[in-house]
Amino acid sequence: MAAKITDDAVWVTWERQTRNRSASAFFNVPLFEIIYDGSHKATRYAKSVIRTLWILFEKKPRYFFAQNPSVVLAVLAVAVGRLAGCKVIIDAHNAGIHGHEKSGRLLPKLNRFVIRQADAVIVTNQELADHVTLLRGTPIVLPDPLPHFPAVAEPERLDKANKxxxxxxxxxxxxxxxxxxxxxxxxxxxxxxxxxxxxxxxxxxxxxxxxxxxxxxxxxxxxxxxxxxxxxxxxxxxxxxxxxxxxxxxxxxxxxxxxxxxxxxxxxxxxxxxxxxxxxxxxxxxxxxxxxxxxxxxxxxxxxxxxxxxxxxxxxxxxxxxxxxxxxx
Known part of the structure; x- marks a missing residue:
C-alpha cells in the first residue's frame, strides 16, 4: 500500500489499553502511552497535559490521534490540535460517546463538544457511528484490530482437580x-x-x-x-x-x-x-x-x-x- 500515515502522525493515550496498541499498530502510527501512576489526580493531569504538549511541539504531526476517555485528553486534543494545525482524530470508546453510567451532565456535554470539533471520530461499530453522525460528527468505523500477544508460560492453576x-x-x-x-x-x-x-x-x-x-x-x-x-x-x-x-x-x-x-x-x-x-x-x-x-x-x-x-x-x-x-x- 502506497499511502501511509506513519511519518506525519502521533497517537496519544493516558492509559494502558489494548485497543490503543492494536489500532495504532493497524495505522502504523507511533503510540505514546502517557502513564503517571501513584500521583495525585490533579498532578497526573498536569503532568499528562505537559507531556502531551511537548510531544506535539517536538513531533509537529499532521495527524493527532487521541483516546477518549480521557475526556480531558480529548478536549485538549481538539483545542490545541487546531492551533497546531493538526487533523484531530479521536478514538472514542463507549464512555467517550455516552459517558459512564454515573457520569452526570458535564461529561456527555464534553463528549458532544469533542465529537463535533474533531476532524473524525473512530468507533467500533455502525450503531455508534450512527450516533456520532446524529451529533454532527464524522465517524470512522474500526473494530478493535486483533492484538498480537508475546509467547507466554502458563501459570499454575489453583485447583487440584481436572477442571x-x-x-x-x-x-x-x-x-x-x-x-x-x-x-x-x-x-x-x-x-x-x-x-x-x-x-x-x-x-x-x-x-x-x-x-x-x-x-x-x-x-x-x-x-x-x-x-x-x-x-x-x-x-x-x-x-x-x-x-x-x-x-x-x-x-x-x-x-x-x-x-x-x-x-x-x-x-x-x-x-x-x-x-x-x-x-x-x-x-x-x-x-x-x-x-x-x-x-x-x-x-x-x-x-x-x-x-x-x-x-x-x-x-x-x-x-x-x-x-x-x-x-x-
Missing part, C-alpha cells in the same frame, strides 16, 4: 452483570473454575459475603500475568448491558483462539459470528450459556481459530480504505 478454567474479563463496572456471572458459577463447582480479572476492591461491598469455592478473584494483574491466564484458560466470559458495546475481551479471547461467552447484542453477533456463545444478562441465562460452552468446547475452540483467521483477512482487506479516509481529512 476447566474460565477467565472472566471484567472491570467491575456498572454495565457488567458480574453478580449474575458469580451466581451462575455455583452450578459448576465440580467442573469449572472461574478466574475474575480486574480491581474488584472498588465494589467489594457489592460482592457476596461468601464467594463460591470455584471462584478466584485475581484483582488487578499486570499485562504479562493477564496473558498467562488468558492462554491457560479453556474459554472466556466478558459481558455488558450496553447494547452498542463491543467488549475488548472478545478481541483478546479470539486473538488467543479461545471461545467466549458474550452478551446477546446485535453488534456483537454481527462481528463475533463463530466461537461464541451469546447470553442475556441474568443468572439462569448465563448458566445455560456456560453449560453450552462446556458441552461444545471442542467445536467452539475450532470455530474461534477459524474466526481469528477470518477477521485477520477482513482487517487486511479493509486497511487501505481506512487509511485513505484518514489521509483525505
Amino acid at each position: 476447566l478454567k474460565a477467565l472472566c474479563i471484567t472491570s467491575w463496572s456498572d454495565d457488567e452483570p458480574f453478580l449474575d456471572i458469580i451466581g451462575a458459577t455455583t452450578q459448576f463447582s465440580d467442573t469449572i473454575d472461574f478466574y475474575f480479572s480486574g480491581n474488584y476492591k472498588k465494589i467489594v461491598d457489592q460482592l457476596p459475603p461468601e464467594m463460591p469455592t470455584n471462584v478466584f478473584l485475581l484483582g488487578f494483574v499486570g499485562e504479562q500475568d493477564f496473558h498467562r491466564h488468558l492462554f491457560s484458560s479453556d474459554f472466556c466470559i466478558d459481558m455488558t448491558r450496553r447494547t452498542d458495546c463491543m467488549v475488548c475481551g472478545a478481541y483478546e479471547s479470539i486473538a488467543a483462539e479461545k471461545p467466549i461467552i458474550l452478551s446477546d447484542t446485535a453488534v456483537q453477533r454481527g462481528y463475533f459470528s463463530r466461537g461464541t456463545v451469546f447470553s442475556k444478562s441474568g443468572r439462569k441465562d448465563i448458566a445455560v450459556a456456560i453449560e453450552t460452552m462446556r458441552d461444545n468446547l471442542a467445536s467452539l475452540k475450532a470455530e474461534a481459530s477459524e474466526l481469528k483467521a477470518e477477521i485477520q483477512k477482513r482487517e487486511a482487506a479493509g486497511k487501505a480504505t481506512l487509511v485513505s479516509r484518514i489521509l483525505e481529512l
